[in-house]
Amino acid sequence: MNRFPGVDLDALRAFVAVASHASFNDAAIELNLSGSALTRRIKRLEEALDVMLFERTTRNVALTASGELLLPRAQGVLRELDASLELVTEATRMRAGQLTIACIPTAAKLMLPGIVSSFHRRRPEVRLRLIEANLATVMQRVANGDAEFGIAFLVNESPDLDIDELLVDPYVLACPADHPLAAGEHVAWRELRPWPLIVSGSSSGNRRMLDAALRDIDWRPERLIEIEHLTTSLGLVEAGLGISIIPRCAVPREAGARIAIRPLVDPTVARTIGLIRRRDAVLSPIARDFRLTLRRMAPVDPSMMRERS
Template sequence: MIRFPGVDLDALRAFVAVASHASFNDAAIELNLSASALTRRIKRLEEALDLMLFERTTRTVSLTSSGELLLPRAQSVLRELDASLQLVTEATRIRAGQLTIACIPTVAKFLLPKIVSSYHRKRPEVRLRLIEADLSTVARRVADGEAEFGIAFLVNETPELAIDELLVDPYVLACPADHPLAKSEHVAWRELRPWPLIVSGTTSGNRRMLDAALRDIDWRPDRLIEIEHLTTSLGLVEAGLGISIIPRCASPRDPQSRIAIRPLVEPTVARTIGLIRRRDATLPAVARDFRLTLRRMAPLDPAWMQPE
């Protein structure tokens, strides 16, 4: 058997990264390597194979005919390895009886305790790992296989992810109890314009959802206070610094709260909270039981969305 002692996984990953980016610099960034370290790996691979894999100029990097022949085979080797490691990791996690769930903060605070309680009564031996994160992180954790499920909403359709719908969560107005808008039973979006608005930043999933749904309506006030967390917005509203738009499930539960909640209309905008999972994933038994628990609970009791 012919052996190539200079060929290892690091060298193959370096080769595939450079070929994919057609750039040593971009490949080095992806692999978190210095440019010199990446160059050494490619040189070691070429010397081991006694082949030139790339044609380099001051401006371009392209594959040689040998490189083109190697690329699909190197990609296949790395895919097989990653799949095998993932299989081993999942098998170990199944034996340990662990289930990882990623969720957005509003779900973690208001819905997740009831969901987890119901599941725990059925499977008390399962160790649950809960990850509280923003929407993009939840989706990424599920897509990467770091979490079996996410409980959140999707702004756009994502080919690798599917969502089992649980409940529809409309956006509502939060304003001080003595605010002029609190006198109405419901409020149109355009009526918000005269008032300072406390709103999530443009990277927020809620903000992207609202901007997409209301792109044809001139609803946003000129005076904005941008925040990262909905709990911050409620504190600012209670202090009288402005009004805010929140999902109904984030409404204050304290009956003594000085915040008024009013439906927003013309149009009604809502997010659909659901169980996010990978479309092509084979779920372990603990995950299938969790999904079944939620399907039996859906649609979730609307009373969960109201102050206690």
């Protein structure tokens, strides 16, 4: 609660201006006020503090002892306020020219290069900050406002986040080219059970997506090798250490003659990659422009994505 309701910033600025000029007339000119309006502000301040701040004569305006005590403190308050407002304004200006995007690694590698290149040609003045992170970190960065957008997938619906769907990305089997599972055109999930499986850890977004989608077929992978990064799994597969499940967009163009990629069926499981944003966020003009660029360029099929990249 304000103990001095007559004390406000207008009154303090009026007081400091009069004290600095030792003149009501010069202070009124500086503040672009009429003489009567300036006098009312000083009077309101004096009445709120119940002191006289100036000794007035026909020729001079001088501070009283109370005015001398108040002046450096009022100047300090106004300096601190001006500095704080300048800091906020500068931060706003910097954010206005910067766009921060958090992205899962597979999308960062295959989706972003062409899109960022196109956006940069159109808006070269914009600073882009790209955060490559796992799904949980991408969600957190978007939710707390560190990133305007995330490019990822949602395992479960979120009341705080919206997703603009861009790409349906099915999971596929990666196995050695001479593996028995490579003989057919596609592979059912149940056929994977006898083989050592290289798969993401239980805390990863891809693993949680698979566990949720395959609950009805009693998905219980055994003989596991757990990995952190999808690219690691391909190296292990090529070395003959097991088979792996990866999103199709994570399959590199140079997968190699020693690795076979087969669709997984019964059921078909896919993740939907999209542009994730907070539902309550008001997009800046730069963010809206990037969103439009992404929606125009993002393909529906991962093979198209690799071609465009």
